[in-house]
Amino acid sequence: MKQTLPSHGQLITPCDLDFDRVKELQEFDETRAGVKGLVDSGATKVPRIFIHPHENSHSLPSDANGTNLQIPIVDLRGYRDSRRKDVINGIRKASEAWGFFQIINHGIPLDVMDNMLEGVKKFHEQRVEVKKELYSRDVEKTVRYFCSRDLFVLKAAAWKDTVVFDFQDGDLEPEAVPPICRDAVFEYEKHIAELKTSLAELLSEALGLSSDYLSGAECMKSETVLGHYYPACPEPELTLGTVSHSDLSFLTLLLQDHHGGLQVLHESHWFDVVPVKGALLANIGDFIQLVTNGKFKSVEHRVLSGQVGPRISVACFLAPSKTGKNRPLGPIKELLSENNPPIYKETSLSEYVACARSHGLATSTLPHFRISDPKWRRAVENS
Numbered sequence: 579m580k581q582t583l584p585s586h587g588q589l590i591t592p593c594d595l596d597f598d599r600v601k602e603l604q605e606f607d608e609t610r611a612g613v614k615g616l617v618d619s620g621a622t623k624v625p626r627i628f629i630h631p632h633e634n635s636h637s638l639p640s641d642a643n644g645t646n647l648q649i650p651i652v653d654l655r656g657y658r659d660s661r662r663k664d665v666i667n668g669i670r671k672a673s674e675a676w677g678f679f680q681i682i683n684h685g686i687p688l689d690v691m692d693n694m695l696e697g698v699k700k701f702h703e704q705r706v707e708v709k710k711e712l713y714s715r716d717v718e719k720t721v722r723y724f725c726s727r728d729l730f731v732l733k734a735a736a737w738k739d740t741v742v743f744d745f746q747d748g749d750l751e752p753e754a755v756p757p758i759c760r761d762a763v764f765e766y767e768k769h770i771a772e773l774k775t776s777l778a779e780l781l782s783e784a785l786g787l788s789s790d791y792l793s794g795a796e797c798m799k800s801e802t803v804l805g806h807y808y809p810a811c812p813e814p815e816l817t818l819g820t821v822s823h824s825d826l827s828f829l830t831l832l833l834q835d836h837h838g839g840l841q842v843l844h845e846s847h848w849f850d851v852v853p854v855k856g857a858l859l860a861n862i863g864d865f866i867q868l869v870t871n872g873k874f875k876s877v878e879h880r881v882l883s884g885q886v887g888p889r890i891s892v893a894c895f896l897a898p899s900k901t902g903k904n905r906p907l908g909p910i911k912e913l914l915s916e917n918n919p920p921i922y923k924e925t926s927l928s929e930y931v932a933c934a935r936s937h938g939l940a941t942s943t944l945p946h947f948r949i950s951d952p953k954w955r956r957a958v959e960n961s
Contacts, residue, residue: 834892
């Protein structure tokens with residue numbers, strides 16, 4: 579019988595473990611071979627550490643009945659002049675209703691995007707002896723590779739390997755990036771750096787603010803580029819490529835290949851994100867929801883495992899500058915009013931990320947920063 583997929587990951591509870599899970603996790607992690615290593619070894623079954631629990635009575639259905647709803651597409655053509663108002667309106671509507679939108683005519687050449695996807699593929703398909711030198715769970719390392727970020731936190735691991743390139747304020751030593759993908763990574767990041775400036779302006783104007791508001795606040799100064807590799811799975815119904823979660827960043831720009839598998843939660847249903855050749859997928863992060871006081875939505879999404887692959891994707895997380903990660907940010911005062919009081923406390927990105935890591939990827943972090951005490955809320959409003 580086919581097992582349904584979980585809508586959320588679950589934290590480990592020792593009482594329901596029927597095997598030495600921690601030992602098996604450690605043994606797997608110590609191979610430094612990732613999921614790709616399992617596939618290369620000829621595995622025909624999904625190891626227990628990757629099997630997700632059944633959906634419970636509160637699970638959410640996929641859009642099986644076909645409502646004809648699709649992720650909005652925003653065409654950036656002419657955004658500097660004749661079509662700017664239309665582009666801004668499209669971004670505003672998509673950010674409020676979906677939290678996701680596909681961007682076309684964004685200015686990044688197709689060959690640059692294809693080379694980036696190919697570079698990530700080549701990195702992950704190197705011999706284990708070569709790439710394992712970069713295997714690490716140390717978040718301070720600017721270049722690292724690992725399997726399943728929350729491997730020791732969630733009840734089930736993700737069927738995915740990841741390589742990270744952390745451009746702190748746009749800087750990363752070229753020698754730190756493996757030669758097999760170095761040129762592709764730096765060329766892609768150069769174009770992303772240009773695009774993020776334009777998107778910061780458009781998002782600012784979509785909020786009714788001056789075009790330099792978000793860029794001036796350096797909300798999207800740094801880029802962390804993650805190259806994901808989802809190998810074909812022998813039993814895709816038992817596991818997930820990525821558990822349901824929302825992003826911690828301000829904005830995420832995703833480049834994906836043609837395989838699909840990404841789903842977005844909208845109106846209590848999971849919707850497939852159909853890949854569009856040459857498009858980038860933008861999704862609102864938790865911090866934009868926080869600073870816009872809930873006007874723009876950071877929504878849950880997940881990646882299904884598949885029998886065909888590998889699936890390659892590149893996620894670029896845009897966040898405050900390295901020096902700004904400890905600076906408290908809260909709802910933008912220009913967006914507040916008597917009828918729209920602040921619903922979130924101020925917090926820094928560092929504090930927010932620390933809170934998120936303590937709860938695991940599959941637990942939404944935003945509720946921890948909601949203002950629930952009426953007295954505290956009034957104090958904030960009167961400050």
